[in-house]
Amino acid sequence: MQRIGVFVCHCGSNIAATVDVARVVEAAAKEPGVVHAEDYAYMCSEAGQLKIREAIKEKNLTGIVVCSCSPRMHENTFRQAAERAGINPYMVEIANIREHCSWIHKDMEEATEKAVILARAAIAKVTLNAPLQAGTSRVVKRALVIGGGIAGIQTALDIADAGYEVDIVEKTPSIGGRMSQLDKTFPTLDCSACILTPKMVEAAAHEKIHIYTYSEVEKVSGFVGDFTVDIRKKARSVDMSKCTGCGVCQEKCPSKKAPSEFNRGLNTRSAIYTPFAQAIPNVPVIDRENCIKFKTGKCGVCAKVCQAGAIDYEQKDEIVTENYGAIVVATGFDTIKLDQYDEYSYSTSPDVITSLELERIMNAAGPTKGHLERMSDHKPPKSMVFIQCVGSRCADKRGKSYCSKICCMYTAKHAMLIRDKYPDVEVTVFYIDVRTPGKNFDEFYRRAVEEYGVNYIKGQVGKVAEIGDKLLVQGVDLIDNKRILMETDMVVLATAIEPNPDVRKIATMLTASIDTNNFLTESHAKLRPVESPTAGIFLSGVCQGPKDIPETVAQAGAAAVKVVGLLAKDHLVTNPCVAKSDELLCNGCSSCEKVCPYGAISYVEKEVNDHGIRENRRVALVNSALCQGCGACTVACPSGAMDLQGFSNRQILAEVDAICR
Amino acid sequence: MVYSYYPGCTLKNKAQDLDRYARMSAEALGFTLEEIKEWQCCGAVYPQASDEIATKLSAVRALNDAKEKKQDLVTLCSACHHVIKRVNDDMRHVEDIRTKANNYLKLDTPYEGETQVLHFLEVLRDRVGFEKLKEKVVKPLTGRKIGAYYGCLLLRPSGVMAFDDPENPTIIEDFIRALGAEAVVYPYRNECCGGYISLKEKALAGSLVDQVMESAMDKGAQELITACPLCLYNLKNSGAARKLPVRYITELLAEALGLMTE
Amino acid sequence: MHRTEKEQADLIREISGVDTRKCMKCGKCSASCPAYDEMDIRPHQFVSYVQNGDVKALLESKSIWKCLSCFACLERCPRDVKPAKLIEAVRLMVIRQRGEDYLSPNEVPELLDEELPQQLLASAFRKYRK
Known part of the structure; x- marks a missing residue:
């Protein structure tokens, strides 16, 4: 017979204001097996834990129930306290009388009654608990970073500097990401390439970093400490070991009509291309959809002009399989599509552009070589209008519910840079709110207004119409309460950002959760912001939520520290609450194998001794290292052979009985 | 059918x-x-x-x-x-x-x-098909520059009407092209002409009609078509004297199908 | 039946089905409104006036006769607030209270012309009187 102790926490007033804790203690004390019951203001405090340890020793307790907050919060705390007092940590049960009770009820009578029931269920369960022993699993001392933008690069550098191997997998032909497309960066206006390129070079040169560009993660299996990942290296059609990066192939390529992804489709590129001059690696790829050789079989100019003989039309995709202890997602963002926002004439007028397109136009390596000009007639604009919050902060179906966070600052930057370089250009910004939290951010925005004379109008734009070669902006000034009808030459839309659409696929492979906006969910919004709830998966950059470069770099470093903390361990303690099959009950139907999301169940032919009858049977076998304890198999099993240790069918039913009593 | x-x-x-x-x-x-x-x-x-x-x-x-x-x-x-x-x-x-x-x-x-x-128009687009319609045209309206005037009621609110993209519709342009004419896209084709208030607010209706006409002429339209009798009346009778001829979509259709008796 | 301004505001919210608290005060409704310059109280103000219970001013506003019912404000509102429905609710409140207000049958003959479509009269009577 178990000797059970029940400890009821007040959690200050969090629980005690709604639940009569004294009555919970009184009721619990009457339950069978309970030999000790008490309450305390903060059970999780050192003094509270001491009470548990002392009671275990004095009353020879074998099982513990703590009525407190969610087990996500303090289950570990109380397990450790129990272990220090000499009992198995899995003999501890939590009755969640805070999140499941006091926080959601107002009436004390009802809440107290419910708290008593929850305590009773936990007592019934712990009566059937058995000590469990956690095993250990290995840690592969190598990390994978998915995405080679500034977030991925920074995370990789920080992990590598700590002495661990890191692989970066980047989908496009070069690392660099969105930051490589930017011209200047706020609030200090340093050139984006000037500060990014050294980091790209450092990553490429680092002896601990291996970069797979033009590659994608194809399959992930395994678990924290020991993931197995298939990486598809897409056929580059260029031999990386031979190419010298001379660029002659790109110059001579006769197919030059593909829209340049790097320049956001504002100009075209050759079919064999590197996305930008500072690309790393400086090895082009052949875009087979646009290559004449691949389309018609004729051409082959690049192969003819390549002195190094690096062109390889026969190259095939290659799958590389690697093991990793940790995986970091750094898949970044894109701007939303604007085809739903044609009141701004984005689809119909080339002079209505997104802010990211403006970055390319302003950049010396961009489609206009850095000259500010209209894309329709290549004339310099005399006036420009910026529209904020396009697709952000929307409750309708067209846009995103969140604030994209970076637009207020980059718009101030654009406005300032334009007024600085072209003082004759009138710049007007239509805004709803100007949001500038950040070091030196509001000062930066005020400079745009006060020093550079940018005209900020509080109000939105309802329509942008092409009239002749001008754009007629129809807006409202909410401060003056008047209609604004303004002819202008260019309109720039501060377009909402969204997570890279590929992230859904990647999150599914990693079993990492994402929210309704496709941002990856962090384990705790405040206290575990760079970890996914899936063990061993970490988050870096905008894949987790909108952020600017300084925040991205900070978060990238934080993710790296978490990875290093994991890789520094030689072994991981595994969760003993895993599935186990009773081979005498198993009928070999494979139902469990089919539902297991972790591939942890296999079937073996085995001789079993069924009450004296020895025979060969096909039975389920659980790999406890792979099992995550989700319990899907236990409900799928038709013969009741599958059970989850620590959450056995008997234990669950005992809880249900206790609740219904 | x-x-x-x-x-x-x-x-x-x-x-x-x-x-x-x-x-x-x-x-x-x-x-x-x-x-x-x-x-x-x-x-x-x-x-x-x-x-x-x-x-x-x-x-x-x-x-x-x-x-x-x-x-x-x-x-x-x-x-x-x-x-x-x-x-x-x-x-x-x-x-x-x-x-x-x-x-x-x-x-x-x-x-x-x-x-x-x-x-x-939805019957023509979704049931007959504009490709099929094109085949049935006997008198293609080649060389004519025609602007579609959608107005407001067909398009908005788009969630319920589900007629076309409310800001950049294409159905009437596709219809015009199927009849062999050139469709002129102009920005005010989905802005209200003020038909409903044209009985009592002549000045306002007039300024809205002028805006539509100016916009269509600016983009090179020579005539407009509409599905709405109220729009047609208002476009013809309100605003400045300088305007484009406005006809019904079905007149244009009958003409291209060779059904007009002249 | 006499209602306080607050009760009238509640009634407007009820028959329009508009939740005025959803408004983030961006002004896109007014920016989109083709009749903006003719209005004494602008579409975005209808939202805040109802929110603040200032119904008297709305009932006396000439804006309710200027609204085109073109739904541009409703279509482009990023918060799905539907100002057009508020304007219609206020107009209904006026014509239900005062009966024929903005159009009397006696006026009609001189407004008619040869081409005037029937639907213009039908809609005018729907909009202007009860």
């Missing part, structure tokens, strides 16, 4: 061309518009308030009539289409309106929004 057809008040009177050429063209394209018996005026305005029931009943009657005949209901006038489509949406999704309307009408089986409401 036979469709139930709701012509509406104006098509029986001032907008007879819109009606007549639609029926002729339909036959030429292989479908029939079968007029609903004893239809009543839709009211020409969709009553937005949640407590307006009686003003929606004529639309429900028409919808139920089509339902009983197991036919889709085709409309032409933008205002009728707007009213009937939105009332149908209410009957489908707003329980309070559905219950009260059915209580008034005392139908054998309650009407619950079963009928599919189609604008004549």
Whole structure:
């Protein structure tokens, strides 16, 4: 017979204001097996834990129930306290009388009654608990970073500097990401390439970093400490070991009509291309959809002009399989599509552009070589209008519910840079709110207004119409309460950002959760912001939520520290609450194998001794290292052979009985 | 293919061309518009308030009539289409309106929004197909530069009307191209001409019409077409003297199909 | 029946089905409104006036006769607030209270012309009187 102790926490007033804790203690004390019951203001405090340890020793307790907050919060705390007092940590049960009770009820009578029931269920369960022993699993001392933008690069550098191997997998032909497309960066206006390129070079040169560009993660299996990942290296059609990066192939390529992804489709590129001059690696790829050789079989100019003989039309995709202890997602963002926002004439007028397109136009390596000009007639604009919050902060179906966070600052930057370089250009910004939290951010925005004379109008734009070669902006000034009808030459839309659409696929492979906006969910919004709830998966950059470069770099470093903390361990303690099959009950139907999301169940032919009858049977076998304890198999099993240790069918039913009593 | 057809008040009177050429063209394209018996005026305005029931009943009657005949209901006038489509949406999704309307009408089986409401242009696009229409054209309108005037009622609110992209629609342009003419896209084609207020607010209606006309002329249109008798009236009669000719979509269609008797 | 301004505001919210608290005060409704310059109280102000219970001013506003019912405000509102429905609710409140207000049958003959479509009269009577 178990000797059970029940400890009821007040959690200050969090629980005690709604639940009569004294009555919970009184009721619990009457339950069978309970030999000790008490309450305390903060059970999780050192003094509270001491009470548990002392009671275990004095009353020879074998099982513990703590009525407190969610087990996500303090289950570990109380397990450790129990272990220090000499009992198995899995003999501890939590009755969640805070999140499941006091926080959601107002009436004390009802809440107290419910708290008593929850305590009773936990007592019934712990009566059937058995000590469990956690095993250990290995840690592969190598990390994978998915995405080679500034977030991925920074995370990789920080992990590598700590002495661990890191692989970066980047989908496009070069690392660099969105930051490589930017011209200047706020609030200090340093050139984006000037500060990014050294980091790209450092990553490429680092002896601990291996970069797979033009590659994608194809399959992930395994678990924290020991993931197995298939990486598809897409056929580059260029031999990386031979190419010298001379660029002659790109110059001579006769197919030059593909829209340049790097320049956001504002100009075209050759079919064999590197996305930008500072690309790393400086090895082009052949875009087979646009290559004449691949389309018609004729051409082959690049192969003819390549002195190094690096062109390889026969190259095939290659799958590389690697093991990793940790995986970091750094898949970044894109701007939303604007085809739903044609009141701004984005689809119909080339002079209505997104802010990211403006970055390319302003950049010396961009489609206009850095000259500010209209894309329709290549004339310099005399006036420009910026529209904020396009697709952000929307409750309708067209846009995103969140604030994209970076637009207020980059718009101030654009406005300032334009007024600085072209003082004759009138710049007007239509805004709803100007949001500038950040070091030196509001000062930066005020400079745009006060020093550079940018005209900020509080109000939105309802329509942008092409009239002749001008754009007629129809807006409202909410401060003056008047209609604004303004002819202008260019309109720039501060377009909402969204997570890279590929992230859904990647999150599914990693079993990492994402929210309704496709941002990856962090384990705790405040206290575990760079970890996914899936063990061993970490988050870096905008894949987790909108952020600017300084925040991205900070978060990238934080993710790296978490990875290093994991890789520094030689072994991981595994969760003993895993599935186990009773081979005498198993009928070999494979139902469990089919539902297991972790591939942890296999079937073996085995001789079993069924009450004296020895025979060969096909039975389920659980790999406890792979099992995550989700319990899907236990409900799928038709013969009741599958059970989850620590959450056995008997234990669950005992809880249900206790609740219904 | 036979469709139930709701012509509406104006098509029986001032907008007879819109009606007549639609029926002729339909036959030429292989479908029939079968007029609903004893239809009543839709009211020409969709009553937005949640407590307006009686003003929606004529639309429900028409919808139920089509339902009983197991036919889709085709409309032409933008205002009728707007009213009937939105009332149908209410009957489908707003329980309070559905219950009260059915209580008034005392139908054998309650009407619950079963009928599919189609604008004549949607029939051409989705049932006949513009490619097929192109084949049937005998007098292509080659060389003519025609602007589509959508106005507001066909497009908005887009969630219910589901007619086309409310800010950059293409259906009438595709229709114009199918007839062999050049479609002129201009930014004010989906802005309101002020038809509803043209009775009492002449100056406002005039300035809105001028804006539409200027915009269409700026982009090189030589004529405009519309599906709405109210828009047609307003575009013709309000605003400055400098304007483009405006005709109904079905006149243009009948012309291209060689059905005009001159 | 006499209602306080607050009760009138509640009634407007009820018959329009508009939740005025959803508004983030961006002004896109007014920026989109083709009749903006003719209005004494602008579409975005209808939302805040109802929110603040200032119904008297709305009932006296000439804006309710200027609204085109073109739904541009409703279509483009990023918060799905539907100002057009508020304007219609206020107009209904006026015509339900005062009866024929903005259009009397006696006026009609002189407004008519040869081409005037029937639907214009039908809609005017729907909009202007009860």
